[in-house]
Structures are given as C-alpha cells and as structure tokens.
Amino acid sequence: MGISRSRAGHGIGRSWWLLLVALPLQLHQFPTARPNHSRPQQVPPSKRERYLLRPAEDFVSHTGRTGAEKGEGLHFITSPLDPEGIPDTERSAAFSKWRAQLKSARTGHEVWARLELAASRNQVDASVLGAAMQKCGHQRWWTTLLAVYGMVAKEGIKLGNIARNIAMTAMASCLRDRKLSRKALAPRKLEALQLSKDLWEARSAPESELAYNRALSSAWDVCSAVGPEALSWAGAIFRWSENFTFAKNVISYTSWLSLLEHCGKRQQVDNILCQSANWSTVSLNEVTLGNLVNEAAMAQNSSRADQLWSTLVGELGVKPNLICFAAHAKAHLLAGKPDKAIKVLDCMGDWAAVASNYQAIAIYLQALLILCHSAASGPDFKRLSMVLSGAVDVSFAKRGQKVKKEWQEMQSAGRNILSKGAPLTLHQILLHDGAKRWSVMKSWPDYPAGSNYLTLAHPAHETAQLRSTPQRLPTSSKRVTRPLGLGC
Structure with a gap:
C-alpha cells in the first residue's frame, strides 16, 4: 500500500x-x-544560519567527524x-x-x-x-x-x-x-x-537529563507552533516535568518561554525572566532573546520587542547576535516603524555582518524603500543609493528563485524611487515577504509617494499593541548598564 x-x-x-x-x-x-x-548543507539557509550562530555552550559536543579530526569542532547539532x-x-x-x-x-x-x-x-x-x-x-x-x-x-x-x-x-x-x-x-x-x-x-520515561530536555523542547515546540489551542497540554507537560529530579536547560526553557510569549502569556514570561537573574545553573542566551523578540515581531508588537530586548540585553546581560538584531529590526518593520528598524541594524555597528545576512539586509532595504517613498530625505536617499550601488553583495546560493526575485524587485523599486520614475503606491513597494504578508502596513491605505504617511496616526495599529508591565529585576552580577543596540 x-x-x-x-x-x-x-x-x-x-x-x-x-x-x-x-x-x-x-x-x-x-x-x-x-x-x-543533519549536516549544514542539508538544512535550509535561514535555519542553517540560526543553527551555526548558536552559542557553543549550548552544545553537548562537536557534531560529526570532519571538524573533530582536524581539531576544529563543528557546532551544529546541540546534542x-x-x-x-x-x-x-x-x-x-x-x-x-x-x-x-x-x-x-x-x-x-x-x-x-x-x-x-x-x-x-x-x-x-x-x-x-x-x-x-x-x-x-x-x-x-x-x-x-x-x-x-x-x-x-x-x-x-x-x-x-x-x-x-x-x-x-x-x-x-x-x-x-x-x-x-x-x-x-x-x-x-x-x-x-x-x-x-x-x-x-x-x-x-526519560533516563537522563539530556533525554528529559529533548522531550520537553520537542513537545513545547509543537505547542508553540499550534498556538493557544495547545496551551492546556503544554501546561500538563510542565506539571509532568516537575515529577523528575532532572533540571531544565536553556534549550527547554527557551521553548517554554517562546510558547508562553506566542500565546500572549507575557506576564508569565516576565516573571520567569525576573527569576532567571538568580539562577545559578542556567543562563538565558541569544537564542532565547532571538526567539522571544521574533514572537513579538510576529505579533506586530514593537513595544514588547523593545521591552524584551531591554530586559534580556540590558538587565540580564545577554549578548545579541546578528539574528537577534534582525528579529528586533523585523519587529519594528512589521509594526510600521521602518525608521526604527534601520536604527536597530545601524546600532549593531557591523555593516559587513548585516550585508552578509539576507534576512537582515532585506529588512534594511525594505525599510529604506518605505522611508524614501513616504517622504524625500537626503540621508535616507543616500543610504538607499549605497545599498543599490553594488556595495552589498547578496548571495542567493541555495536560497531559491523566490528570494532572488524578491531582492531584484526591491532593487527595481529602489531605483524607481531614486530616479523619480513611474509613481508607485505603498502597497506596490511592500515587497519583502514579511512586510507584504504580516505587517500592519498591508492594511493601511494605499498611499501615494511623497504623502508623508509615516507621520500619520494609525489608531488600529496602536490599539493592537498589547503591553505588559515590565518587572524590575533584582540586583545581579549579570546586570549591564547599557543595552546593546538600543538608544545608540
């Protein structure tokens, strides 16, 4: 059969x-x-980038034989x-x-x-x-x-x-x-x-701490993908997990936090983040940060993304990587704030890294298109010209024709704006997949070029921004004085 x-x-x-x-x-x-x-070449590009940028301490050991034989451990599979x-x-x-x-x-x-x-x-x-x-x-x-x-x-x-x-x-x-x-x-x-x-x-029943955490992460990953309908079962799994003496690690905690954030349980997330300042065996990391900020991005809630960034980076001392910055910029782009998306990536202070990552540079270009389309601005036009001049060498290896087409369409729209060609409307320049399908801007009026629409109030969006009251974390040796990438 x-x-x-x-x-x-x-x-x-x-x-x-x-x-x-x-x-x-x-x-x-x-x-x-x-x-x-799975080897890196067997995994889709965006997922491969996330895997390769995870911190080494997340891994039980090196993956595979090639790196180990040369004395260069490849970190790709966590366990x-x-x-x-x-x-x-x-x-x-x-x-x-x-x-x-x-x-x-x-x-x-x-x-x-x-x-x-x-x-x-x-x-x-x-x-x-x-x-x-x-x-x-x-x-x-x-x-x-x-x-x-x-x-x-x-x-x-x-x-x-x-x-x-x-x-x-x-x-x-x-x-x-x-x-x-x-x-x-x-x-x-x-x-x-x-x-x-x-x-x-x-x-x-799991026979080791490793097996215990694998089980929790896999189950909570499904629950997060399903959404609120799975919250009851996820809670039952958490209660089951309390019957063991095994300790949860950063991977299972990240899965649990991501699930709660996805389902709108922001106060619970804030409580756990507050408690984590005093944990001695688990340190939340850039994977936790990236996942939580991305959940806020998909909820079109840039205020929540800023709050999570301030807590994890500013108070818990998590050091963000490129994927974290891209997720933070995405949160502002999807919330209709392209100027702040640009600022987040500029504040990373590593243009070469931004230009080397398709997700980051695509968000950057899409944000510039919207800024320059809304109102003429010398600095923004200069940035757009730089991105389109060939200073950015985007690799489309193994990314597929859809991604390549998206980039080419954004380039074409950018050249049209710079040359003052045939007038385009807002919806015609929403070309990045996230901006086109998931941003608040897709429901805005189809504004003409130069109408300065970014300065207009959009009440429907503002009321959708669900906020939770941040808790101050107890004094901790992990506290840093200045959040990276915020307010620079």
Whole structure:
C-alpha cells in the first residue's frame, strides 16, 4: 500500500488517512537511538544560519567527524551522541546509505520513492524513518511527513523517544509554513496536536537529563507552533516535568518561554525572566532573546520587542547576535516603524555582518524603500543609493528563485524611487515577504509617494499593541548598564 507520485507531495489518499487515524496509541517502545545528524548543507539557509550562530555552550559536543579530526569542532547539532555501543537493531550501520539518500532528496516525491524502495528491501528502521521525517520537517513537506509517519504502522517499526522527538519537531516546522494562510494551517495544527499527543503518551520515561530536555523542547515546540489551542497540554507537560529530579536547560526553557510569549502569556514570561537573574545553573542566551523578540515581531508588537530586548540585553546581560538584531529590526518593520528598524541594524555597528545576512539586509532595504517613498530625505536617499550601488553583495546560493526575485524587485523599486520614475503606491513597494504578508502596513491605505504617511496616526495599529508591565529585576552580577543596540 502506498501513495502515488501525484499525491506524495500534494495530497493523501483515503487509505493513508484511515491508516493514520487507526495508528495505535501505544506503540512498543524502541530503546534510545542516536539522533540523525543533519549536516549544514542539508538544512535550509535561514535555519542553517540560526543553527551555526548558536552559542557553543549550548552544545553537548562537536557534531560529526570532519571538524573533530582536524581539531576544529563543528557546532551544529546541540546534542549529538556517540554511535559506539548502540545496537545495530536500533540504528543499523548498513542503512546509512538510505539515511544519506533521504536527506539529499530534492522533493517529497523523492523522499517517498526512496523510502518505499528501502522498505521493499526490508531496510527500514527507526533511524531511516527519522531521517525521512527530519527532511520533511526541514522542507515543510507536510503530506509526505504524514505518509512517512504512517509507515511506522505499515512496517511494524518500534519508535523510541528520539524518533518521537524528531516527528514532533518536524510537525512543528511544517506548521510554520509561511506560504500558507492561517486559515489553511488551522486543520493542520489540530491534526499535528493530536498526533503529538499520541506520540507523547506512548513514550517511555526519560533516563537522563539530556533525554528529559529533548522531550520537553520537542513537545513545547509543537505547542508553540499550534498556538493557544495547545496551551492546556503544554501546561500538563510542565506539571509532568516537575515529577523528575532532572533540571531544565536553556534549550527547554527557551521553548517554554517562546510558547508562553506566542500565546500572549507575557506576564508569565516576565516573571520567569525576573527569576532567571538568580539562577545559578542556567543562563538565558541569544537564542532565547532571538526567539522571544521574533514572537513579538510576529505579533506586530514593537513595544514588547523593545521591552524584551531591554530586559534580556540590558538587565540580564545577554549578548545579541546578528539574528537577534534582525528579529528586533523585523519587529519594528512589521509594526510600521521602518525608521526604527534601520536604527536597530545601524546600532549593531557591523555593516559587513548585516550585508552578509539576507534576512537582515532585506529588512534594511525594505525599510529604506518605505522611508524614501513616504517622504524625500537626503540621508535616507543616500543610504538607499549605497545599498543599490553594488556595495552589498547578496548571495542567493541555495536560497531559491523566490528570494532572488524578491531582492531584484526591491532593487527595481529602489531605483524607481531614486530616479523619480513611474509613481508607485505603498502597497506596490511592500515587497519583502514579511512586510507584504504580516505587517500592519498591508492594511493601511494605499498611499501615494511623497504623502508623508509615516507621520500619520494609525489608531488600529496602536490599539493592537498589547503591553505588559515590565518587572524590575533584582540586583545581579549579570546586570549591564547599557543595552546593546538600543538608544545608540
């Protein structure tokens, strides 16, 4: 029983749907297996950048062999495990070719075809399914992911906790598909929530602190992607976590905080941040900062983003990286404040870094387009001219034609503004995907060029800015006197 090539990437047959619904809730446990190690080139560019910029202390060890052999540890997977001593029944060395082929697949059809071929040769175990699910998660191939998960029952594979974590993480990634509308994602979220609950209920108790934190992070990641509908289950998981003597680490705390922020539980987030000043074993870091600020950005709440930045950077001493600055700038751009988005990136003080990161430089250019379109300004026109002059060398390697087209369209609009060509309206210059789809500006009137619309009040936006009262943190040795990138 399989799915046709015409359905593997776009739809799922009724037989597969019935199979998924009928999946037993209590699958036999499979002993802890080694996670599948994705290499940087196997991960989409934006996700790869986030992984590579994580602090080294987040990692249990180096990833892979290449760097270690040269004495240069590659930090990419937060908790890679040594395969020594792991039985072949859990992760067969003979199946490594299938894991590699699945991770190199270019489409959901290829994933499914290769997996069916492996199954026909009786060469599928939990690690092979894990590799397939990981690939589907990275590429957000939801329908293929469901079919891969369905093979658990079809082939009688016993999933262990790590494979369950991979499945939940992959589902969470598919729920963040920005190409789909919220309405289109709604049924997917409900299905992912139920499948994740089933996976969670059938797992075995964690035997180590590492396994404990992996489980929490994966489950809360799904809850965050689902949204408020998953908040009750997330709370139940937190209560479950209190039954163990294991300590939560920065990764699981970041997942929990991101979930709370996403669901609008800002006071709870503020309380935890306040308490964290006195923690002795866990230090919140730039990943925490970037995640929380990005949640505020997607809520179009720049005031909240500023507050989180002030708390984490100014009071807890977290040192922001490039991705944090890009998220902070994004928060102001989506809130209709392009001048502040520019200021955030300028205050980073490293133009070469901004220019090297597509997300950062795209936000910068989009903000400049809006500023120059709203009102003529010498400094802003000079900045725009610099970005368009070739001083910025943007690499589109492995980013796809959509990103390249977006950049070219923004360049074209910028040249039009500088040359005073055919007049463009506001909505015609909202070309960055985030600004076009998620910003408050998409609902503004379609202002003509030069109408100085950024100085106008937009009450609908201001009332949408939900604020929480920040708590002052207790005196701590981590306190710094000046927030980086703010007020410079």
